[in-house]
């Protein structure tokens with residue numbers, strides 16, 4: 235026996251010893267006398283299935299840990315201070331990413347401005363408006379040799395100035411040659427009881443997914459990965475291949491018939507489709523496309539940022555799964571209250587009303603765009619409280635047990651049958667410091683005592 239968790243409270247079972255061998259639960263008894271390589275006494279605390287984050291962007295999350303915000307700086311001195319302070323916090327060699335820059339701070343940035351400020355590590359500054367980057371020389375070297383696309387501005391001698399305009403896809407692809415390390419992401423997974431993640435980055439293809447898989451291994455992550463990719467023909471070796479991800483552009487929504495073809499291609503390749511829908515316009519096009527192509531089990535609406543009751547009925551009729559992020563209500567709710575049309579506010583990130591209709595709803599973080607802490611997101615699903623303490627969509631609140639359940643789905647078909655703690659099943663578990671009822675009351679990451687992935691603590 236690999237591991238025995240003694241005196242653990244298992245929901246629906248009671249307090250038992252749980253024995254694990256070869257990554258599976260092999261017995262659950264009041265008292266197991268066998269000897270194990272490793273033992274832990276739960277002292278009556280809850281042992282639950284580990285959490286699965288059904289929508290996250292791992293590299294962006296890792297990069298955000300190495301990011302500094304330059305928003306609201308007053309002048310060049312403040313810029314220099316902010317970059318130097320971030321430089322002191324980071325391990326040597328790790329690229330520094332700065333976001334939110336505006337020319338009003340210290341004028342237009344390029345390598346000739348950045349190098350004198352910081353040259354010892356790659357520095358990439360993203361403008362507040364997005365679409366424009368300024369790089370120092372170390373960051374330019376990291377991009378590799380030319381030829382460069384037109385958005386990489388060049389000096390007369392053909393060398394990059396360090397200014398890159400509207401070339402985000404190219405830049406992201408080049409940067410994959412030196413991806414951010416996932417060590418802190420791995421540590422956070424342990425801290426939160428996360429045993430698996432679904433990466434939904436737009437840029438994922440076979441190559442990017444392999445790089446992600448390798449980065450996870452390099453960080454010692456044992457968590458399982460389900461990866462959404464953009465192409466129905468991607469193969470997915472060494473990780474679980476998820477639905478085909480379809481991103482709609484709210485400015486150019488396009489013809490539902492075109493999107494229906496992408497859905498049909500995914501289904502023909504025996505994959506589900508996952509459509510990114512934040513706005514009502516995106517949702518309308520996505521639903522029209524699913525109507526045309528037909529839906530299959532596992533087809534998903536990512537986010538469901540705004541869902542009217544009519545649209546919810548279509549989602550139910552099509553049998554689609556909604557992968558929601560309650561964390562946005564906490565993190566951005568105050569901004570929504572100020573900026574979203576008041577008549578739309580009742581439809582923001584619905585949860586309870588969808589579940590009441592029988593729609594499969596799965597929980598996720600969308601980190602780094604909302605908190606990676608699943609427990610904070612569960613609390614938001616229960617309270618619907620914004621940072622400033624307003625309640626946004628009281629009718630969408632769900633019970634603590636239901637909030638926990640959002641993270642207990644099966645990766646390929648989340649939001650329906652939950653994973654369980656039972657003999658014969660995989661030992662992907664989360665051990666808490668307190669019994670089940672107390673855990674539900676607190677829904678706090680502080681109560682996570684250990685994360686067990688395939689039987690290993």
Ligand SMILES: [Zn+2]
Pocket residue numbers: 289290291434600
């Ligand atoms: Zn996302």
